[in-house]
Amino acid sequence: MVMTAVEHRTDVHDWNVAWSRDEGVARAQALFEEAFDRPPEGVWAAPGRVNLIGDHVDYNQGLCLPIALPHRTYVALAPRSDGRVRMVTGLDDGQRWDGSLSEIRPGGVADWVAYCAGPAWSLLRAGIDVPGFDLAIASCVPMGAGLSSSAAVECAVGLGLAELAGHPMGDDAGRSRLAQLCTEAENQVAGAPTGGMDQAASLRARTGHALLLDCELDTVTHVRLPLEDWGLELLVIDTQASHALSDGQYGQRRAACERAAALLGVDSLRQVAEGTDPECLDAVLSMLADPVLARRARHVVTEIWRVGAFVSALGAGDLVRAGRLMVQSHLSLRDDFEVSVRELDVVVDAALAAGALGARMTGGGFGGSAVALVPASAVRTVASAVMAEARRQGTPPPVIHRASASGPAERLL
Incomplete structure (x- = not known):
């Protein structure tokens, strides 16, 4: 898909802001x-x-x-x-x-x-x-x-x-x-x-x-x-590793999940998440002879659990736990679902090392962006560290956005 391009900036203090x-x-x-x-x-x-x-x-x-x-x-x-x-x-x-x-x-x-x-x-x-x-x-x-x-x-x-x-x-x-x-x-x-x-x-x-x-x-x-009340900001880090959802890889992951659900005798993997205790998950997944299908299913089930835990952590103001869940999500997407790429791993690791509470790839994967939960006082430190590590690793210079939770689609004129 091709539409208006956004200007790419490499100065981490020159944030890529949305139009008014x-x-x-x-x-x-x-x-x-x-x-x-x-x-x-x-x-x-x-x-x-x-x-x-x-x-x-x-x-x-x-x-x-x-x-x-x-x-x-x-x-x-x-x-x-x-x-x-x-x-x-x-x-x-x-x-x-x-x-x-x-x-x-x-x-x-x-x-x-x-x-x-x-x-x-x-x-x-x-x-x-x-x-x-x-x-x-x-x-x-x-x-x-x-x-x-x-x-x-x-x-x-x-x-x-x-x-x-x-x-x-x-x-x-x-x-x-x-x-x-x-x-x-x-x-x-x-x-x-x-x-x-x-x-x-x-x-x-x-x-x-x-x-x-x-x-x-x-x-x-x-x-x-209420990120401002918590003294936090969200950074969205576009790795400049472009991805496409119609190139077959996304469809392969979806087909694998549907196959795993069918073999487990359920309509969707949501039913496995709702009907399985965490300590029994390995036993359930052992019913899948194909280790790739088992890994794909493990990600989906544990990711559903992580979403619920993340919402609970936000409600309790436990932002350290929320950050840990983001990291666990990234590792699951990287290792079990295998949709991360080197550029994403570089910026996630760099953000965490520089003080982010949590960071993970976001979206369909195979490129794209990461999101980091960062103390407001450390935003420039984290951004600078991400840019420096990308240069050191020889990956494209990321474009970094300060993100906020916005409103929905609407008529403006």
């Missing part, structure tokens, strides 16, 4: 008017996300704990009466597409077009009479960084198209439905076999809170995250 609301609206609106010679009917925005803990459990019906980022994708939209679709992104080379609604289907479009236009297909399949449309996209969500740039564009486009079609999805029930439709679009049109965590975070988050998502029940609980 007004700046994002102005960029999308100006791009629209330049491309289509008319004003948009509205501008919608949706955030990227960073997952604090609970990766590769959404498609296993587990629990995860993301926050919405202040970094957002902005889309300017206007309907058309002829069934045509015209799209433009804010890249320097002016990515454009001109087609029809009938072309937007699995196998009909690919690459960035599939992500940007895919929600139209899902909405139409759901019986929502989406018109043709003109669309301009601008984004400050880092691309290929494991921060859900794809879900951000899907949710912004989906929210806008639903409203243009006379079906605004403003309440939580509507947003839950829209998250499912955007996930379907990513799975079927874009061919990325992800779960629904990213779309749920983008549409159902709350400012100042983490989103505890139960992927089996599709319920959310907003967990207070």
Whole structure:
């Protein structure tokens, strides 16, 4: 997927900050008017996300704990009466597409077009009479960084198209439905076999809170995250090791989990997590003759347990324990699920050595970003240490973001 690139900075004191609301609206609106010679009917925005803990459990019906980022994708939209679709992104080379609604289907479009236009297909399949449309996209969500740039564009486009079609999805029930439709679009049109965590975070988050998502029940609980009161900050460290969710590796992990669940006689590995005492887990997993399947299942089950323990630790103000759980999660993703890469391990280890309470890779893996829970007084020390270690190890210079728990997708104009 290709959209507006974020400027890469290597000075750790020059933080990569999100656009302001007004700046994002102005960029999308100006791009629209330049491309289509008319004003948009509205501008919608949706955030990227960073997952604090609970990766590769959404498609296993587990629990995860993301926050919405202040970094957002902005889309300017206007309907058309002829069934045509015209799209433009804010890249320097002016990515454009001109087609029809009938072309937007699995196998009909690919690459960035599939992500940007895919929600139209899902909405139409759901019986929502989406018109043709003109669309301009601008984004400050880092691309290929494991921060859900794809879900951000899907949710912004989906929210806008639903409203243009006379079906605004403003309440939580509507947003839950829209998250499912955007996930379907990513799975079927874009061919990325992800779960629904990213779309749920983008549409159902709350400012100042983490989103505890139960992927089996599709319920959310907003967990207070008063980082400033605790004297803490979150650093999101983009390793610059780009990843893709449609290259087969993500799908292989999902297939392995489904195979393990079938062999264990359950519908999902969530049932193993709920029905197994920790001391009995090895015995349960010994039923899987394939050691790779056993490792994949071990990660999912223990990760679901860690999410619950992490939420309890936050509620008790036990931030040291929360940090330890983040580290355990990273080790599990690295060793049992095998989705970490050297660049991620370098920045996680460096952050911990420099004073972070916890650090872990976040997202689908095979590149992307890490997240670190850091005392506010040590933020610059940790950031400097991460940059220095990356230089020493010969890995790309990371881009470091100071993150906060932001609000959900919304109409801005």
